[in-house]
Amino acid sequence: MKFVDEYRDAAVVRSLADAIARVVTRPWTIMEICGGQTHAIVKFGLDELLPSGVTLVHGPGCPVCVTPAELIDQAVELALRPGTILCSFGDMLRVPGSGIDLLTAKARGGDVRIVYSPLDAVAFARQNPAREVVFFAVGFETTAPANAMAVLRAVHDGVKNFSLLVSHVLVPPAMRAILGAPDNRVQGFLAAGHVCAIMGVEEYGPIAAAYRCPVVVTGFEPVDILEGLLRCVRQLESGRAEVENAYARAVRAQGNPHARRLVAEAFVVTDRTWRGLGPIPGSGLDLRPELAAYDAPRKFGLKPAPAGGAGECISGEIMRGVKKPLQCPAFGSRCTPEHPLGAPMVSSEGACAAYHRYRSWSGVAGRVALVT
Numbered sequence: 162m163k164f165v166d167e168y169r170d171a172a173v174v175r176s177l178a179d180a181i182a183r184v185v186t187r188p189w190t191i192m193e194i195c196g197g198q199t200h201a202i203v204k205f206g207l208d209e210l211l212p213s214g215v216t217l218v219h220g221p222g223c224p225v226c227v228t229p230a231e232l233i234d235q236a237v238e239l240a241l242r243p244g245t246i247l248c249s250f251g252d253m254l255r256v257p258g259s260g261i262d263l264l265t266a267k268a269r270g271g272d273v274r275i276v277y278s279p280l281d282a283v284a285f286a287r288q289n290p291a292r293e294v295v296f297f298a299v300g301f302e303t304t305a306p307a308n309a310m311a312v313l314r315a316v317h318d319g320v321k322n323f324s325l326l327v328s329h330v331l332v333p334p335a336m337r338a339i340l341g342a343p344d345n346r347v348q349g350f351l352a353a354g355h356v357c358a359i360m361g362v363e364e365y366g367p368i369a370a371a372y373r374c375p376v377v378v379t380g381f382e383p384v385d386i387l388e389g390l391l392r393c394v395r396q397l398e399s400g401r402a403e404v405e406n407a408y409a410r411a412v413r414a415q416g417n418p419h420a421r422r423l424v425a426e427a428f429v430v431t432d433r434t435w436r437g438l439g440p441i442p443g444s445g446l447d448l449r450p451e452l453a454a455y456d457a458p459r460k461f462g463l464k465p466a467p468a469g470g471a472g473e474c475i476s477g478e479i480m481r482g483v484k485k486p487l488q489c490p491a492f493g494s495r496c497t498p499e500h501p502l503g504a505p506m507v508s509s510e511g512a513c514a515a516y517h518r519y520r521s522w523s524g525v526a527g528r529v530a531l532v533t
């Protein structure tokens with residue numbers, strides 16, 4: 162297979178769904194970790210091809226969704242700080258903080274720039290030596306190498322007016338937190354293929370063994386996802402709990418050693434609070450102490466703001482697989498993409514945004530057809 166259409170082939174998808182139906186003898190609940198996988202599932206209606214016993218729940222792998230409001234508040238504070246340019250990926254701009262969002266900060270005169278790479282922010286810093294340039298470094302293991310490269314480039318080139326506001330999170334500790342919760346219902350995981358392409362798969366073996374939970378490394382196209390589900394269901398039905406790689410075209414067991422080395426040069430593991438999930442020990446990355454001059458909270462003396470409540474938003478229950486977006490009473494009424502109450506409604510990887518966009522009841526876009 163060489164082209165993306167081949168991973169959206171309706172006949173192959175149906176044959177995989179049929180294979181799953183032949184294997185399943187009892188109910189199973191499986192969580193896809195990544196919001197990209199969630200969007201593919203909802204976009205192509207893959208969940209509706211599955212036998213009724215297989216329930217898919219949607220995990221916390223949406224970086225925008227898990228960035229705490231307190232950090233968005235800090236980003237807003239930096240954006241409104243005179244002489245500062247706050248650079249961010251575009252999907253952070255409409256995520257509610259405890260006060261205003263970054264788009265409102267921009268409307269009030271804050272200098273907020275949308276960039277496509279953290280290296281663009283380093284370039285801004287070079288072009289604006291009299292200004293301070295801060296990049297809002299949000300994301301999982303996938304974006305950490307590029308952010309590491311940016312700060313290491315700034316150090317190497319002597320760009321002293323550049324810094325990071327870091328909100329990096331790590332997948333395996335969140336999986337442990339989900340599996341260890343008293344109300345957990347997840348019995349198998351589709352791990353995020355792009356995270357494993359960076360980090361490899363070695364962290365997942367102890368999780369599968371400790372919680373008797375199969376972990377199948379899975380890609381993002383319909384054929385990838387159903388192949389991952391088939392492997393996961395086969396394990397569950399046969400009582401196995403192993404790590405399998407169903408995304409071998411992109412993932413090697415050891416990941417990407419060069420990217421991992423970059424991450425280790427710039428970051429250390431730290432405790433982090435996840436929006437909706439709360440504090441998870443050892444679940445984040447922060448800049449190494451020797452890079453303190455490039456750490457925006459230390460550089461500008463930002464105080465950690467007290468954590469606010471989630472209000473009506475039940476994103477924590479959704480990201481733990483306890484509920485699904487359509488079970489939120491605010492969905493589509495008080496919470497819409499135009500007026501979001503929570504980040505999953507505005508993020509391009511948010512589960513609520515996927516349901517709002519692709520489920521036909523919403524009348525917005527409707528499901529996307531597979532290739533026939």
Ligand code: SF4
Nearest residue numbers: 474475489496503513
């Ligand atoms: S629909 Fe809105 S309020 Fe409900 S969980 Fe999703 S983002 Fe939160």
